[in-house]
Amino acid sequence: MAQRRLSEAAKKRLKAGRLLLAGKGCAEVALAVGVARQTVYTWKRLLDEGGIDALREVPERGRPAQLDEQQLAAVRAALLQSPVEHGFGTELWTLKRVGAVIERMHGVRFGQTQVWRILGSLGFSPQKPEKRAIERNEDAVRNWKRRTWPALKKKPDEKAD
Structure with missing residues (x-):
C-alpha cells in the first residue's frame, strides 16, 4: 500500500495522541501542539474509541482542493x-x-x-500599474514643468507702497 503524506493537521493530532498516551493532561497537550483544550478533548475521545489510527483517519475539513x-x-x-x-x-x-x-x-x-x-x-499581491501614456515624452514634460508651468502659475499681487 502506498504511503500518503500526512497533512499538518494530521501531524498535530498524532503528536497529541502520543502525548496523551504518554500520560500528559489535555491542557498540557493543547499547549504543546498549539490548539484549544476542547480540541484535545475531542481527539482524546477519538483515541479512546479507536486508537491512534482513529486520529490519523479524521477526514479533512472543507471541500477538497481542485488543484494539487x-x-x-x-x-x-x-x-x-x-x-x-x-x-x-x-x-x-x-x-x-x-x-x-x-x-x-x-x-x-x-x-x-x-x-x-x-x-x-501563491504569494502574489495586488499591484496597480502606473497610469502614464506609453507615448509620454519625459523630456517634454520636464521642460514644461520648468519653463511653462511657472509662467502660468498665479503670483501674489504686489502691493504698492
Whole structure:
C-alpha cells in the first residue's frame, strides 16, 4: 500500500495522541501542539474509541482542493511569464486573465474570488500599474514643468507702497 503524506493537521493530532498516551493532561497537550483544550478533548475521545489510527483517519475539513501542489506550481510559473506570452494584448494580469490561464492549463474554472485567494496563496499581491501614456515624452514634460508651468502659475499681487 502506498504511503500518503500526512497533512499538518494530521501531524498535530498524532503528536497529541502520543502525548496523551504518554500520560500528559489535555491542557498540557493543547499547549504543546498549539490548539484549544476542547480540541484535545475531542481527539482524546477519538483515541479512546479507536486508537491512534482513529486520529490519523479524521477526514479533512472543507471541500477538497481542485488543484494539487504541482498544478499550483505550474500556475505560478505561468504567471511569472508575460501575459502577452499567453495571448493577451497587454502586460497586465487581471483576475479574469488568471482564471482563463488556469482553465486553459488545468480545465478548472474558478470565480474571481477564488482566483484572488489562489493568487494570495501563491504569494502574489495586488499591484496597480502606473497610469502614464506609453507615448509620454519625459523630456517634454520636464521642460514644461520648468519653463511653462511657472509662467502660468498665479503670483501674489504686489502691493504698492
